[in-house]
Amino acid sequence: MFGKKEKPEKRGGFVKRLRARINRGDSWLTYDLANLAPGGKIDEDTLEELESLLVMADVGVDTTERIIADLQKRLARKELKDLDALRRGLHKSLCGILEPVEKPLTIDAVAGPYVILMVGVNGAGKTTTIGKLARRFKDQGFSVMLAAGDTFRAAAVEQLQAWGDRNDVPVIAQQAGADPAAVIFDAMDAARARDIDILLADTAGRLQSQSGLMDELAKVKRVIARRDESAPHEVMLVLDASQGQNALVQAEKFHEALGVTGLTVTKLDGSAKGGILLAIADRIGIPVRFIGIGEAAEDMQPFSATDFVDALLASGHQD
Numbered sequence: 001m002f003g004k005k006e007k008p009e010k011r012g013g014f015v016k017r018l019r020a021r022i023n024r025g026d027s028w029l030t031y032d033l034a035n036l037a038p039g040g041k042i043d044e045d046t047l048e049e050l051e052s053l054l055v056m057a058d059v060g061v062d063t064t065e066r067i068i069a070d071l072q073k074r075l076a077r078k079e080l081k082d083l084d085a086l087r088r089g090l091h092k093s094l095c096g097i098l099e100p101v102e103k104p105l106t107i108d109a110v111a112g113p114y115v116i117l118m119v120g121v122n123g124a125g126k127t128t129t130i131g132k133l134a135r136r137f138k139d140q141g142f143s144v145m146l147a148a149g150d151t152f153r154a155a156a157v158e159q160l161q162a163w164g165d166r167n168d169v170p171v172i173a174q175q176a177g178a179d180p181a182a183v184i185f186d187a188m189d190a191a192r193a194r195d196i197d198i199l200l201a202d203t204a205g206r207l208q209s210q211s212g213l214m215d216e217l218a219k220v221k222r223v224i225a226r227r228d229e230s231a232p233h234e235v236m237l238v239l240d241a242s243q244g245q246n247a248l249v250q251a252e253k254f255h256e257a258l259g260v261t262g263l264t265v266t267k268l269d270g271s272a273k274g275g276i277l278l279a280i281a282d283r284i285g286i287p288v289r290f291i292g293i294g295e296a297a298e299d300m301q302p303f304s305a306t307d308f309v310d311a312l313l314a315s316g317h318q319d
Helices: 009-022 044-056 061-076 083-101 126-139 154-167 180-193 211-227 245-258 276-283 305-313
Strands: 114-119 144-147 198-201 234-240 262-266 288-292 300-302
Touching: 009 305, 044 061, 061 083, 061 276, 083 276, 083 305, 114 126, 114 211, 114 245, 126 144, 126 154, 126 198, 126 262, 126 288, 126 300, 144 154, 144 180, 180 198, 180 211, 211 245, 234 245, 245 276, 262 276, 276 288
Parallel strands: 114 198, 114 234, 144 198, 234 262, 262 288
Antiparallel strands: 288 300
């Protein structure tokens, strides 16, 4: 492993922004748990109301049932005597689902570039995520190259080149309509020749239901493996949190087609309720590498289960 460690002082500011931005709007995230039990007594009715809130917050029926079942056991053992106990019990249950997927991306020293294949549907924020990752990796002391594998949209190549210019990293691109696999293959050769540490390869955004395009992505992955049998070292799926349960379907389909190894979840500062992370962690268990809460480079940080649950359960009036 090489590169520099994360600067700890940046983390506190991000956590504060996460809590502020994820608690926008009217959802269970800002809902003061006291409203569930005005008399302070926790009973089955309280849990039933909480169950509805969880489902509406994109947690999904199956995962919600798991959470409520855990709380019902605690209630039966008389562990949920008051609101604070309910809050602690819910915190523990949510952390129990999310902690197994809290796995930071580790860049290992490999012969040739460490290849990260970026995939996702249109509009998820994939190209922007690539730019933020390039900045992060450079700050950590890595050399970085970008591959413009989205050859269907001329604007996508231009956008990637703009990020390359902004971060002072080289971009390998070809003419519009070029074979994406060939572009990324050439980029791997260029990265190896220049002794580049990390190659971030963009791909065309596609709907998970477009089987032809998903097959093309699988071809890109196979071609990369021909150049380096250990690559791609990471298949990173970028998901838009505001897509709700549709994001879960996307994760399942991309994982089935490509064997996704990591997730970056974007747009948690928008209309997203955040519960979708719980559904994905519970159903699929793909490691969550990063979460994003805004446009700035520092608004994307490594995922922390505890920080995220703290933000979910923060009352609207809390800092």
